[in-house]
Amino acid sequence: MEKVAIFVDVQNIYYTTRQHFQKHFNYKAFWTQATANREVVKAFAYAIDKGDVKQRGFQNTLKNIGFQIKLKPYIQRKDGSAKGDWDVGITLDVIEMAEKVDTIILLSGDGDFDLLLQKARQVYSVKTEVYGVTALTAPSLINSADLFTPINEILLMK
Numbered sequence: 001m002e003k004v005a006i007f008v009d010v011q012n013i014y015y016t017t018r019q020h021f022q023k024h025f026n027y028k029a030f031w032t033q034a035t036a037n038r039e040v041v042k043a044f045a046y047a048i049d050k051g052d053v054k055q056r057g058f059q060n061t062l063k064n065i066g067f068q069i070k071l072k073p074y075i076q077r078k079d080g081s082a083k084g085d086w087d088v089g090i091t092l093d094v095i096e097m098a099e100k101v102d103t104i105i106l107l108s109g110d111g112d113f114d115l116l117l118q119k120a121r122q123v124y125s126v127k128t129e130v131y132g133v134t135a136l137t138a139p140s141l142i143n144s145a146d147l148f149t150p151i152n153e154i155l156l157m158k
Contacts, residue, residue: 005097006034006043007090008067009108016109016133016151023156030131030155031065034105041101043067044093046086050074091116098124106145107131111138118144131155 008027017025031043045062049055049071059069070089087110094104098120106113109132117128130137130145142148 001037001039002103003041003101004035004038004103004105005041005094005101006067006105007094007107008043008045009086009090009106009110010045010047011086012108012110013132013151016136017156020133020136021151021153021156025151026155026157027062027065027067030107033155034129034131038103040066042093042097044070044090046070046072046090048072048074087112094120098126101126103127103129105129105131109133109137109141111140114138114140114144117141121146 013025017023027045043066045059045067047055047059047069051074059071062069070086072086072089090106090108090113094106094116098104104117104120104126106117106128108130117130120126121128127146128144129147129149130141131149131151132141134142134150137148
């Protein structure tokens, strides 16, 4: 059975699905689709911790599906902007898991990950899959993946 590791850039998926579809991503539908006839070795969801009750409920839902949640504190800058970047953390975990699985599945539209997927494939001979909102996913990320799966109505909450 094919072994997979899943990496979800929660903020990216939240904002891109909300912006493009005005809907939330359906993690349970994704899990069913992405893991069919596959063994999940690890599944990480990277998020920002604002400490509110609704967010904790969402995190518990992800845990119940099978994700390990990784949190960073929410940091608001003096200018009102917020910081919550998980790029380095995701990169480190992908590199660590690449030698243990057959396929890396990344949920993000962030083009910063294109080099990561290329490197994982070159060094570890691992297949790479990306799920993202087509219009909001960097073309370089789409092109760097062995398989790109567009987020569509099937993967959105009704």
